[in-house]
Amino acid sequence: MALYWSLPVTEALKADGLRLAELKTSSTPGFTGDKKLAQELLIERGNVLSVLQEKLYANGRSGDKRSVLLVLQGMDTAGKGGIVRHVIGSVDPQGVDHAAFGVPTEEERRHHYLWRIRKQLPRGGQLGVFDRSHYEDVLVVRVHELVPHAEWEPRYDEINQFERELTHEGITLIKVAMFVSLDEQKKRLRQRLERPDKYWKFNPSDIDERAYWPAYQAAYQDMLDRTSTADAPWYVLPADHKWYARLAVTELLIDALEKLKLDWPPANFDVAEQLRRLDKS
Helix, strand or coil: CHHHECCCHHHHCECCCCCHHHCCCCCCCCECCCHHHHHHHHHHHHHHHHHHHHHHHHHHHCCCCCEEEEEEEECCCCCHHHHHHHCHHHCCHHHEEEEECCCCCHHHHCCCCCHHHHCCCCCCCCEEEEECCHHHHHCHHHHCCCCCHHHHCCHHHHHHHHHHHHHHCCEEEEEEEEECCHHHHHHHHHHHHHCHHHHHHCCCHHHHHHHHHHHHHHHHHHHHHHHCCCCCCEEEEECCCHHHHHHHHHHHHHHHHHHCCCCCCCCCCCHHHHHHHHHHC
């Protein structure tokens, strides 16, 4: 991996001090290769990810409570679904807990906004994936003034405390904020309208949301500034190039799993004895 990266992906994408107004969404931070190489590496590194994820799952089956949670946050067409399909799709689905958070249901509205999030946290040994997340409550809720300022403003500190508790419970958080340009979003929305097999992905409100682009950029900037912590840092992912976004997330997952120093759990039975029993059967 190091041959094709000028610096570790965790350094290339770190949010510290980054200003979204200066972000070039067509850039490929840290990666020195091209699209063809990235697509080849995605297969190779996907195999590495698959083995690491299987170790995580195996350890979970043996009682290890640790897990990994990938949080994907981004506006419509940012490529969150593609990450789930092409990156998470390379691992054993038995070891994946996936949740997509849309508009809250009536039941969810009757509870604290973190209630539905807690219900979907990954179990021990699982790779959790959030397509959108608790951050909707300081993004869309803020932009559309769904609750008063006095209600959403304290949520930054509340979220930091919540995520601190998760890390102390053994959940490794990988928070990825995905950004495309306004022009790239228009291009992707047009593709959905020009292909019958993509109609299901289109929502007329996606066009309405484009009018709120500056407000969303401000909300995302505050989210990054106020909730990127030592316990749960944000990674900012330029996502105009899907091939780069998918490879970068793969590398972030590999980095997190390698840091867990996983090995295959030892047998909880006498292997030699079981081999003798098998020979006699």
